[in-house]
Amino acid sequence: MTTQSVTGERNPIWGVLERIGFWLMVVVIVVWMLFPFYWAINSSLKSESQLQMTPATLVPADPNTHGLSVFVANYASVFKNSAFVRGLLNSAIVAISVTLLALAIGSFAAFALGKLRFRGKSPSLYLVLAMTMFPQIAVLSGLYAMILFLGISAIPGMIVTYMLFTLPFTVWVLTSFFKGLPLEIMQAAQVDGATGFQTFVQILLPLTAPALVTTGLLAFIAAWNEYLFALTFTSIEPQARTVPVVIALFSGQVAHQEPFGEIMAAGIVVSIPLVILVLIFQQRIISGLTAGAVKG
């Protein structure tokens, strides 16, 4: 909307130049955003000898003929790597459980904060808001000591502690959604003799489905990507490692010769579910991300 209004009054050449400049910027932005991802795909399709070619090639090339030569064995060996496959499974268990738990606990709290009257509501809201800024590193040693002391294994440990960063924004986003629901729906339910809790579960919860999808996606992505707690809690329990930890620790027998082809293939495999989620639910993710930051 900013570009069209001004162009008409001046020399048309300016308008054309402006359009070109504008599209040039669009191209630069897209290349800048996607290039590392492209480079990872490119590298994941190279064999060890192709990866060692200098200068590095922009597409997988044959070391001798320099023709296009695609190597897919990295993907096969990644799926034969038991640590990686177990990591995928662990990540799925952790991320799905975290999402469901955060949505369950979060929607309870959000209903109370958004639709009920009680003393102490403002302090509760402030507590939740303060939690969204809470640094994980500040409680790292305390949580780890607690987990070791109670003898909780790493996976349930991660599921519970991930509430630290998923619950606050779940509550925050869902609360604003509940506030926006019309009162008439609840009143109609009460006329029919429903209790407060019944109104919540049977009438309001189904209506919040879009907001539940949004917050659920954000919680899933945050849990899938979490690294600090996962790295710390699995340090004595390697079989519980989630996929970010597996990828970060992925190394060859010789420390300075890391199997980057396989690492890149593993990275692509892990990113694909996220890219698909992003492409399908783009609008919802953005509305959830910006819900806390801008009013409207």
Add this chain to the structure above:
Amino acid sequence: MATTEVMLNRPANKKASASFSELAKQEERLAYWLLLPTFLVVLIIAIYPLGSVFVSSFTNRTFASSQPTVFVQFQNYRKLLSLDIRRLPPVVDKATGQVKLDKSGGVVYEAPVNVLPTDPIRYKEVSQFSIFGNHYVIGATDPNFIHSVGDTITFTVLTVLLEFLLGLGIAMVLNGFPARSVTRALLMAIMLIPWAIPTAVSSRIWQFMLDSSRVGFFNMASSALGLGNGHIAFLSDPTYQLPAMILIDVWKTTPFMALLLLAGLQLIPGDIYEAGDVDGANKWRRFWNLTLPLLRSTISVALVFRTLDALRVFDVFQIVLAQSRYSMASFTYYQLINSRVMGYSSASSVVIFILILIFAVIYIRTLGVETE
């Protein structure tokens, strides 16, 4: 706010008003029951551990050790934060009585080891500087921590600044498309990709791109452009380490910043611009006088979120630089997991927590972020 709420089971007729307060109490009880799980979670995984971190920061607690845990007062904090500045005297050549010069004619100064205090804990060199003709050394009992604080703050200031400027530019470009256009939706989906990829994965991708030979993209490209010899050690040369971290973070987080700012831009009603057009305001003036002030609250919130986030940076430092250079968070992690000094690591956690708190308060005071 009161108008959007409902009193559940509000009596329909006045006869029932005797039970009104009873029903209000019922509603309140329901609210507390619904909030209970959230409060339990906050208590168990945030407040209790924070308290225990605070307590153990005053002890010598060590993981997997038979050593008894005792209170050591402020000893951990003293070791973390002790700084000292000493003047380094020039070395005088005993034979000639002249100040000793090195081969290139520079003055040779006393070694910091001989000047810095050693009691009760040895101070090690953090850095040296010259001012008013004198040469000084800064010593600290834990130079790694002092460096990590400096590096993290530099990292935070530069990444947030760059991400804000680039993010604003990108948001303005995207705002040039109609709100419902397919191109814009596609661009926004593309922008979410760097944000959605796990930091562990993007760190490994960038680590490979920044390889110290022409196997890596940056050395390949820079030598093809005639810059550098194709063997720039981006990740082990201290000059390039911090810029590399900043580059990776800017790539990953600028889209997020752009999306926040774009959401703010969309809230600006179009007729404000039309009024500006009538006044003959040019684009730049319009941006400066209309867009930026209207975007103020969005900008404040975005800057606060990003700053608090950048101060606790961990993933990229730990994965790419490991123990060759620390952020505050990765320093704390290595103290806990590798050195197993839980008391000391806890003290470092408390320092980070306080630092983040100070930043939050300063921001909220100066930018006037609205919380409701």
